[in-house]
Amino acid sequence: xxxxxxxxxxxxxxxxxxxxxxxxxxxxxxxxxxxxxxxxxxxxxxxxxxxxxxxxxxxxxxxxxxxxxxxxxxxxxxxxxxxxxxxxxxxxxxxxxxxxxxxxxxxxxxxxxxxxxxxxxxxxxxxxxxxxxxxxxxxxxxxxxxxxxxxxxxxxxxxxxxxxxxxxxxxxxxxxxxxxxxxxxxxxxxxxxxxxxxxxxxxxxxxxxxxxxxxxxxxxxxxxxxxxxxxxxxxxxxxxxxxxxxxxxxxxxxxxxxxxxxxxxxxxxxxxxxxxxxxxxxxxxxxxxxxxxxxxxxxxxxxxxxxxxxxxxxxxxxxxxxxxxxxxxxxxxxxxxxxxxxxxxxxxxxxxxxxxxxxxxxxxxxxxxxxxxxxxxxxxxxxxxxxxxxxxxxxxxxxxxxxxxxxxxxxxxxxxxxxxxxxxxxxxxxxxxxxxxxxxxxxxxxxxxxxxxxxxxxxxxxxxxxxxxxxxxxxxxxxxxxxxxxxxxxxxxxxxxxxxxxxxxxxxxxxxxxxxxxxxxxxxxxxxxxxxxxxxxxxxxxxxxxxxxxxxxxxxxxxxxxxxxxxxxxxxxxxxxxxxxxxxxx
Amino acid sequence: xxxxxxxxxxxxxxxxxxxxxxxxxxxxxxxxxxxxxxxxxxxxxxxxxxxxxxxxxxxxxxxxxxxxxxxxxxxxxxxxxxxxxxxxxxxxxxxxxxxxxxxxxxxxxxxxxxxxxxxxxxxxxx
Amino acid sequence: xxxxxxxxxxxxxxxxxxxxxxxxxxxxxxxxxxxxxxxxxxxxxxxxxxxxxxxxxxxxxxxxxxxxxxxxxxxxxxxxxxxxxxxxxxxxxxxxxxxxxxxxxxxxxxxxxxxxxxxxxxxxxxxxxxxxxxxxxxxxxxxxxxxxxxxxxxxxxxxxxxxxxxxxxxxxxxxxxxxxxxxxxxxxxxxxxxxxxxxxxxxxxxxxxxxxxxxxxxxxxxxxxxxxxxxxxxxxxxxxxxxxxxxxxxxxx
Numbered sequence: 001x002x003x004x005x006x007x008x009x010x011x012x013x014x015x016x017x018x019x020x021x022x023x024x025x026x027x028x029x030x031x032x033x034x035x036x037x038x039x040x041x042x043x044x045x046x047x048x049x050x051x052x053x054x055x056x057x058x059x060x061x062x063x064x065x066x067x068x069x070x071x072x073x074x075x076x077x078x079x080x081x082x083x084x085x086x087x088x089x090x091x092x093x094x095x096x097x098x099x100x101x102x103x104x105x106x107x108x109x110x111x112x113x114x115x116x117x118x119x120x121x122x123x124x125x126x127x128x129x130x131x132x133x134x135x136x137x138x139x140x141x142x143x144x145x146x147x148x149x150x151x152x153x154x155x156x157x158x159x160x161x162x163x164x165x166x167x168x169x170x171x172x173x174x175x176x177x178x179x180x181x182x183x184x185x186x187x188x189x190x191x192x193x194x195x196x197x198x199x200x201x202x203x204x205x206x207x208x209x210x211x212x213x214x215x216x217x218x219x220x221x222x223x224x225x226x227x228x229x230x231x232x233x234x235x236x237x238x239x240x241x242x243x244x245x246x247x248x249x250x251x252x253x254x255x256x257x258x259x260x261x262x263x264x265x266x267x268x269x270x271x272x273x274x275x276x277x278x279x280x281x282x283x284x285x286x287x288x289x290x291x292x293x294x295x296x297x298x299x300x301x302x303x304x305x306x307x308x309x310x311x312x313x314x315x316x317x318x319x320x321x322x323x324x325x326x327x328x329x330x331x332x333x334x335x336x337x338x339x340x341x342x343x344x345x346x347x348x349x350x351x352x353x354x355x356x357x358x359x360x361x362x363x364x365x366x367x368x369x370x371x372x373x374x375x376x377x378x379x380x381x382x383x384x385x386x387x388x389x390x391x392x393x394x395x396x397x398x399x400x401x402x403x404x405x406x407x408x409x410x411x412x413x414x415x416x417x418x419x420x421x422x423x424x425x426x427x428x429x430x431x432x433x434x435x436x437x438x439x440x441x442x443x444x445x446x447x448x449x450x451x452x453x454x455x456x457x458x459x460x461x462x463x464x465x466x467x468x469x470x471x472x473x474x475x476x477x478x479x480x481x482x483x484x485x486x487x488x489x490x491x492x493x494x495x496x497x498x499x500x501x502x503x504x505x506x507x508x509x510x511x512x513x514x515x516x517x518x519x520x521x522x523x524x525x526x527x528x529x530x531x532x533x534x535x536x537x538x539x540x541x542x543x544x545x546x547x548x549x550x551x552x553x554x555x556x557x558x559x560x561x562x563x564x565x566x567x568x569x570x571x572x573x574x575x576x577x578x579x580x581x582x583x584x585x586x
Numbered sequence: 587x588x589x590x591x592x593x594x595x596x597x598x599x600x601x602x603x604x605x606x607x608x609x610x611x612x613x614x615x616x617x618x619x620x621x622x623x624x625x626x627x628x629x630x631x632x633x634x635x636x637x638x639x640x641x642x643x644x645x646x647x648x649x650x651x652x653x654x655x656x657x658x659x660x661x662x663x664x665x666x667x668x669x670x671x672x673x674x675x676x677x678x679x680x681x682x683x684x685x686x687x688x689x690x691x692x693x694x695x696x697x698x699x700x701x702x703x704x705x706x707x708x709x710x711x712x
Numbered sequence: 713x714x715x716x717x718x719x720x721x722x723x724x725x726x727x728x729x730x731x732x733x734x735x736x737x738x739x740x741x742x743x744x745x746x747x748x749x750x751x752x753x754x755x756x757x758x759x760x761x762x763x764x765x766x767x768x769x770x771x772x773x774x775x776x777x778x779x780x781x782x783x784x785x786x787x788x789x790x791x792x793x794x795x796x797x798x799x800x801x802x803x804x805x806x807x808x809x810x811x812x813x814x815x816x817x818x819x820x821x822x823x824x825x826x827x828x829x830x831x832x833x834x835x836x837x838x839x840x841x842x843x844x845x846x847x848x849x850x851x852x853x854x855x856x857x858x859x860x861x862x863x864x865x866x867x868x869x870x871x872x873x874x875x876x877x878x879x880x881x882x883x884x885x886x887x888x889x890x891x892x893x894x895x896x897x898x899x900x901x902x903x904x905x906x907x908x909x910x911x912x913x914x915x916x917x918x919x920x921x922x923x924x925x926x927x928x929x930x931x932x933x934x935x936x937x938x939x940x941x942x943x944x945x946x947x948x949x950x951x952x953x954x955x956x957x958x959x960x961x962x963x964x965x
Binding site: 039040042043044045047048057092095096098099100101103104105106107108109110111112131134135138142143145146154177206207208239240242243338341342453454455497498499501502503504505506507510 | 727728729730746757758759761762763765766767768769770771772773774775776777791813814815817820824827828832833834836840842845846847848849850851853854857858861862863864865890894897899900
């Protein structure tokens with residue numbers, strides 16, 4: 001049995017993970033750093049991000065403005081010290097990416113170009129056409145190839161954290177190619193495993209977004225924070241759920257219902273300007289409001305019968321025809337490609353059918369502003385973590401910035417911790433790997449015994465979360481979802497696989513991912529049930545008001561023997577006392 | 587580790603796709619060009635005396651020679667077509683941040699080719 | 713959508729833990745008009761045969777995972793519609809010119825090893841501190857290399873290239889196109905450093921411009937064009953090398 005050791009081990013090879021790896025390798029070349037990913041790094045879901053990354057560079061902009069937009073966007077649930085860290089370090093991170101070769105779009109004079117985005121008072125979203133995540137990820141991946149100190153474990157799936165002496169000392173993982181279990185020891189482990197959109201049936205997320213890292217931390221006793229806050233993006237393509245970037249609205253695209261009305265004006269998001277008006281699109285107004293409000297408006301329009309009916313459910317129109325072919329092909333070319341290919345619509349000629357779609361998890365592994373978790377030696381950054389900078393609702397283009405800022409910070413904290421602890425003992429690693437192998441053989445890999453299938457349990461999980469923990473929730477449906485998930489967890493214990501082979505067994509990987517999804521699903525449902533108020537993306541029809549007195553707190557979901565226990569933690573307020581979220585009335 | 591399956595290309599790989607077949611023909615045009623150079627060398631050698639040249643000239647007028655010439659001309663022309671199609675790949679021209687249409691460049695080269703051909707024909711036949 | 717059609721997928725199977733030889737397995741399915749081949753494969757895995765292994769993730773043509781041979785042509789199965797095939801069966805096989813690990817999963821380590829050899833990172837002209845902000849780069853300068861930066865590493869080009877199929881030592885289209893992406897970036901000054909690998913025999917000079925890499929590329933990268941441009945610039949650099957003492961940056965602005 002082979003074991004491996006590193007000073008810092010990073011789980012996840014997306015934007016946050018690669019940024020952390022480069023930070024360790026470049027600034028501490030004497031440290032050995034490993035990156036484990038269940039897919040090759042360029043497949044990480046960062047690649048599909050489209051619109052851009054936010055950072056203050058305009059002379060008329062300010063860090064305080066970016067902070068205020070983020071905090072009010074979060075419906076005051078964001079920790080303001082974390083937001084201050086985010087906005088302060090954002091510009092230097094994006095300049096760093098530029099220095100590493102990222103092909104940011106430019107003004108005619110050669111400076112970085114910025115565009116308007118939802119919930120932001122001023123243009124501050126840097127972009128690389130409308131494939132920002134793709135360019136960001138490939139820039140980071142290609143830059144990481146410079147550093148020999150980075151050892152990669154491509155297509156290895158982490159099955160558990162190794163915890164001993166009250167600290168994290170590494171991981172056990174399956175080498176997917178061979179099916180062998182290995183232990184990798186590390187003084188510091190950084191989780192950068194992304195979000196969990198795949199727990200819902202209709203999502204922009206790729207197949208790999210199953211919340212694996214969140215479950216790892218959860219099972220090791222670390223709390224999952226603010227899990228009830230799930231972001232529905234207002235503009236996904238019907239049928240596939242493929243994302244149509246907010247940048248389409250940032251460039252001036254408008255949303256209309258079946259009556260041809262720009263319906264957002266009926267939802268306290270301001271008044272529409274004429275499309276020819278030089279001030280259109282107006283910031284923080286109408287289509288540039290925050291995502292939670294836009295998604296909620298769609299549901300209301302649907303209930304009122306004012307949405308179009310289609311074979312894949314209801315939809316509205318996103319109209320970008322008035323932008324003209326030249327602007328579309330230069331600024332949002334991928335929007336056109338995706339619409340033509342997947343719904344057969346050329347947005348130069350016709351409006352694009354769009355509907356709400358699950359997109360992002362505001363919640364995640366509880367960390368502080370240094371990416372430190374409650375388990376010594378364990379750190380987390382990116383979508384899998386909750387610092388929290390996004391609170392109850394994330395503004396578009398803050399996430400790509402967040403993964404860079406906190407990926408780099410996680411590296412600093414990880415290096416710091418690694419310098420203070422001894423390496424894990426080989427015996428510990430061997431025992432852990434052996435125990436993991438044994439467990440697998442006794443559960444998922446035991447000979448086929450029952451009727452349960454991965455896809456059967458998974459589909460039911462997705463359906464119950466959409467039904468009970470969707471955009472609008474109430475106690476009855478949430479309780480039903482919680483009990484359904486408990487049943488599914490019991491059924492999961494009886495799951496055996498159709499495929500018990502060892503070489504590249506994707507049925508096994510899917511089953512392990514399903515285990516993580518069940519943990520994430522239960523945290524979402526129970527946290528949502530416990531929060532009897534409405535805030536940001538968590539809307540309770542039975543408790544429609546925001547209740548700062550009881551709930552200006554983060555929820556913490558701790559794994560239990562049966563149901564999770566939900567605790568609460570204070571929100572850090574520094575300079576922005578809680579106020580009303582106002583859009584369209586500035 | 588379990589063994590992997592290797593699927594080597596068969597010798598007939600170039601018969602599998604029209605694109606591969608056309609590629610091979612294009613590469614074979616070099617053989618035609620080589621063969622014609624040998625003919626030119628023969629012509630130069632034959633120019634030394636009237637007897638040799640007469641033999642050479644008879645060959646040129648034979649049906650076999652006409653047939654070979656037709657084939658070589660066809661292949662040379664195909665080579666020209668593919669050559670001109672390739673040229674815009676390396677002659678990349680820009681107007682600001684827009685690329686000049688590669689087809690436009692190709693058509694310009696064709697124009698020059700036709701003009702030069704006409705001029706040479708006029709000179710030779712006059 | 714209620715309208716469905718029938719199709720038969722003939723899928724390459726290789727289960728090395730149980731069988732020593734690969735085989736083809738037929739799956740009969742009904743499909744919706746808007747299904748891509750990947751949807752059909754996922755349907756098979758979820759409803760018919762969970763043992764079928766293949767890679768995929770984003771299903772929107774940007775992650776590069778889902779490349780496979782569909783009726784003998786390399787395709788991204790998330791961008792390839794079932795309705796466009798009228799043959800009796802649709803044959804799905806692993807990407808050509810790579811060893812098969814299992815079912816539709818290939819070993820792509822050769823590509824992963826080649827990528828770093830072309831030094832695919834920015835080697836700047838001059839070091840600039842972050843506090844001074846961005847290297848200026850006009851939209852025209854971005855356009856110079858933008859097309860070659862769009863590669864998603866899906867390796868359809870390697871599957872289409874007969875040179876790579878005959879000699880896996882060939883550096884290959886995607887890696888060489890990436891080298892050119894950096895060479896053409898106005899902020900970069902690394903073409904000399906990349907020249908060792910780029911102008912080696914297994915680099916650009918093994919390319920005979922079959923051009924199929926460009927034909928199959930789903931992102932319009934035109935790797936064949938990149939390689940021919942590298943041939944021209946490398947030849948020019950070589951020819952002008954005695955002048956390098958007089959014109960140290962090769963005359964580039």
